Amino acid sequence: MSRFTINSRLSVRFFKYYFKTRLSAIEIFCGLTKTCALMLMLLIITELVSAQDLRITGANHAEYWLFVDDRLDSADLKEHITEKLKLAVDYRDITMRGVFFFWDPSLYSLGKLYYFDYSVQYKKAPVNILYGRYYTTFGRGLCLNQFLDEDFNNDNSLFGLKVDFSLLKSQLTMLTGKPRNIFFEELKYTVKNDTTDQIRGVNLETGLLNFENDWGINTAIGGRYVRINRLTDLTPKAFTELFGGNFNFKIGPWENYFEYGRHWGTIPVVGGRLRGDGFLFTSGLSFSGFGVSVQYIDYTDIGFGGAGYRYNEPPTPIKSGISVNRGIDEIGYGISLLASPFDFLSLEIDNNKVSTHDPILSRFEQVFHFMEDMDGVLEQTLKAIFHPTDLSEVSFGVDHLIKQRIELPVQKKTETKPYIDLQYDFGSFFVETEFEQTTTQSDTSKYNDRAVSISIGKPEKFVLTLRGEKRDRVPEWLIPKLGEETFWPMLELSLDLTTRHNLRLRIGGEKGGLVCSGGVCRFEEPFRGVKAVLTSIF
Amino acid sequence: MKKNTDLIFLCCVLIALMFPLRSALAEETELPSAPDFTLKDVDGNTVCLDSLLKKGPVFMSFWALWCKMCIKELDALKPYYDEFDSLGLQMLAISQDKARAVAKVKPFALSHKWKYIVVLDPDNIMRDLYNVQAMPTSFIINQDKKIVFVHQGYKPGDEEIIVEKVRCLIEKKCQGDCKGKCHE
Numbered sequence: 001m002s003r004f005t006i007n008s009r010l011s012v013r014f015f016k017y018y019f020k021t022r023l024s025a026i027e028i029f030c031g032l033t034k035t036c037a038l039m040l041m042l043l044i045i046t047e048l049v050s051a052q053d054l055r056i057t058g059a060n061h062a063e064y065w066l067f068v069d070d071r072l073d074s075a076d077l078k079e080h081i082t083e084k085l086k087l088a089v090d091y092r093d094i095t096m097r098g099v100f101f102f103w104d105p106s107l108y109s110l111g112k113l114y115y116f117d118y119s120v121q122y123k124k125a126p127v128n129i130l131y132g133r134y135y136t137t138f139g140r141g142l143c144l145n146q147f148l149d150e151d152f153n154n155d156n157s158l159f160g161l162k163v164d165f166s167l168l169k170s171q172l173t174m175l176t177g178k179p180r181n182i183f184f185e186e187l188k189y190t191v192k193n194d195t196t197d198q199i200r201g202v203n204l205e206t207g208l209l210n211f212e213n214d215w216g217i218n219t220a221i222g223g224r225y226v227r228i229n230r231l232t233d234l235t236p237k238a239f240t241e242l243f244g245g246n247f248n249f250k251i252g253p254w255e256n257y258f259e260y261g262r263h264w265g266t267i268p269v270v271g272g273r274l275r276g277d278g279f280l281f282t283s284g285l286s287f288s289g290f291g292v293s294v295q296y297i298d299y300t301d302i303g304f305g306g307a308g309y310r311y312n313e314p315p316t317p318i319k320s321g322i323s324v325n326r327g328i329d330e331i332g333y334g335i336s337l338l339a340s341p342f343d344f345l346s347l348e349i350d351n352n353k354v355s356t357h358d359p360i361l362s363r364f365e366q367v368f369h370f371m372e373d374m375d376g377v378l379e380q381t382l383k384a385i386f387h388p389t390d391l392s393e394v395s396f397g398v399d400h401l402i403k404q405r406i407e408l409p410v411q412k413k414t415e416t417k418p419y420i421d422l423q424y425d426f427g428s429f430f431v432e433t434e435f436e437q438t439t440t441q442s443d444t445s446k447y448n449d450r451a452v453s454i455s456i457g458k459p460e461k462f463v464l465t466l467r468g469e470k471r472d473r474v475p476e477w478l479i480p481k482l483g484e485e486t487f488w489p490m491l492e493l494s495l496d497l498t499t500r501h502n503l504r505l506r507i508g509g510e511k512g513g514l515v516c517s518g519g520v521c522r523f524e525e526p527f528r529g530v531k532a533v534l535t536s537i538f
Numbered sequence: 539m540k541k542n543t544d545l546i547f548l549c550c551v552l553i554a555l556m557f558p559l560r561s562a563l564a565e566e567t568e569l570p571s572a573p574d575f576t577l578k579d580v581d582g583n584t585v586c587l588d589s590l591l592k593k594g595p596v597f598m599s600f601w602a603l604w605c606k607m608c609i610k611e612l613d614a615l616k617p618y619y620d621e622f623d624s625l626g627l628q629m630l631a632i633s634q635d636k637a638r639a640v641a642k643v644k645p646f647a648l649s650h651k652w653k654y655i656v657v658l659d660p661d662n663i664m665r666d667l668y669n670v671q672a673m674p675t676s677f678i679i680n681q682d683k684k685i686v687f688v689h690q691g692y693k694p695g696d697e698e699i700i701v702e703k704v705r706c707l708i709e710k711k712c713q714g715d716c717k718g719k720c721h722e
């Protein structure tokens with residue numbers, strides 16, 4: 001079936017599918033009546049409660065996809081509906097929050113997912129008590145890192161009790177909770193850790209030892225302990241402990257942070273202690289118009305959780321978020337240099353590397369050398385932003401990435417991406433155009449992806465973007481993953497309905513591929529179809 | 539998909555559309571209150587809403603190192619900083635970067651010559667508190683602790699609208715001619 005046939009079918013069937021086949025006029029009328037009744041009820045409630053110092057706020061994210069699923073022989077269109085409604089009710093020092101989420105695909109084999117999360121929080125200095133669903137990170141995440149990344153659809157939460165005390169430049173956190181990891185991959189949401197794990201932890205961070213003086217010296221220390229139990233694991237001493245500490249040291253514009261974590265786990269089934277250690281060091285030097293940051297990471301067996309999820313997450317210095325052997329074995333560094341020598345020019349240079357340990361090499365070589373036989377990632381980026389006039393902006397740069405044994409069966413993959421982005425503001429509207437070329441060398445094959453986009457927009461109104469991307473050839477190893485498609489046109493309209501409501505409509509193709517964030521990667525499927533996203537704050 | 543799924547979907551969307559309509563019709567006294575917060579800035583100092591409001595109205599923008607449009611918005615507002623600072627406006631840039639990236643926030647902000655108060659929110663507590671759905675999102679809070687303006691996203695030229703709202707608020711014209719402009 002040709003691409004044009006599919007695209008024309010998409011637009012016709014979008015309306016037919018939604019308004020004729022699926023909902024009759026009576027059903028729509030009934031639904032709208034119920035909705036209006038609900039709206040009226042909510043309006044009355046908000047009117048009543050505003051008089052009693054209650055405050056109701058919320059946000060909504062509604063997403064609808066209509067697309068061709070290439071994994072199936074059938075050319076039938078598939079649908080996804082994703083809905084996330086957040087409501088918060090505040091009454092004096094008490095806050096109640098609820099999140100209603102559902103995801104409903106038309107393909108039943110994918111299974112649907114819905115949940116209702118809630119939390120009740122009492123907050124009055126110096127105490128903060130929360131019961132329900134929450135997210136928290138101890139230090140920089142070597143011992144515990146339960147976070148929500150809504151942009152990457154990675155939800156790592158805990159359900160239980162959390163108590164914070166803040167007193168005398170110190171903060172003490174005590175928590176207990178059951179973890180849950182919801183992750184979106186291969187076009188579906190799944191709960192990755194359906195376990196009986198129970199996490200308990202305590203974290204103390206204090207600036208009490210801080211002695212301020214004319215030299216601007218500041219210090220702070222922290223300590224933490226985390227323990228995880230599994231009811232279903234009969235292994236002797238079937239629990240895992242992590243403990244560690246951190247030390248911050250600052251002199252004027254120079255800041256340093258050191259964190260250490262130790263993992264005492266249990267070898268599954270057999271029993272006995274499994275030990276791991278992790279170090280993290282960051283240093284930053286900042287002046288007006290100049291900044292440099294350095295990061296060093298070195299750990300073995302620090303990660304705890306399961307095969308596809310972690311309850312802690314050692315940071316990766318790689319900007320694009322790729323990890324080599326996350327939580328198990330990594331060593332590397334990152335250097336970032338930023339400068340704005342003139343008001344019209346900004347420069348950014350990054351050089352980052354992560355690999356697994358190689359005991360044959362010295363530690364210096366393991367950190368700074370990038371050998372051909374290493375499992376690792378080397379990332380180098382250069383970016384410049386130039387303002388020739390007050391109304392125009394030119395940004396250009398090169399991203400260079402080498403991945404060794406990350407995307408099997410490819411042993412070594414090198415990606416080089418030069419790009420340029422031009423923008424001109426005409427006052428009542430603006431125009432932006434971008435060109436990028438990605439050259440990918442993978443073992444013996446080589447291919448180029450060229451993309452051009454042009455956007456026109458009006459402040460407070462809309463942005464219309466037309467984008468086209470073309471691949472010159474498809475190597476054999478890529479066909480099972482991404483298919484033989486070589487051209488991806490896309491049209492996107494972003495409409496500001498009000499300053500609180502944005503509607504984004506996208507029609508066309510997305511090439512897919514490996515997408516990473518914070519060391520977690522997923523393979524994004526190619527997409528051909530329509531996406532509509534409405535975000536609201538109220 | 540079942541029909542009731544569609545109805546739930548429509549209900550949620552309509553609820554989201556309904557609440558701001560009510561806010562738009564409300565008088566100033568009924569504007570939503572700004573939730574209290576206490577955060578650490580990049581130098582480790584404590585920043586709380588009440589102490590900021592004693593100095594003047596508050597403008598705050600949610601941003602992150604990976605968010606290109608957030609950085610463009612904060613760069614575009616940079617030329618207005620001195621004017622607003624002299625008028626008492628407190629300008630906050632709330633970093634949504636996770637714990638793994640917070641070390642890069644201060645060098646980045648200073649290299650861009652931002653004079654805003656840059657605060658860290660690695661657990662995204664502020665994002666929940668202010669129901670932020672998209673990045674960047676900006677808020678203006680008046681000294682009565684009411685949210686008088688919310689703005690989602692950024693396009694070149696949007697800074698003019700933000701600047702107009704701030705001037706309108708600071709010059710106390712909100713009670714008169716430009717009431718409609720100041721209120722959302």
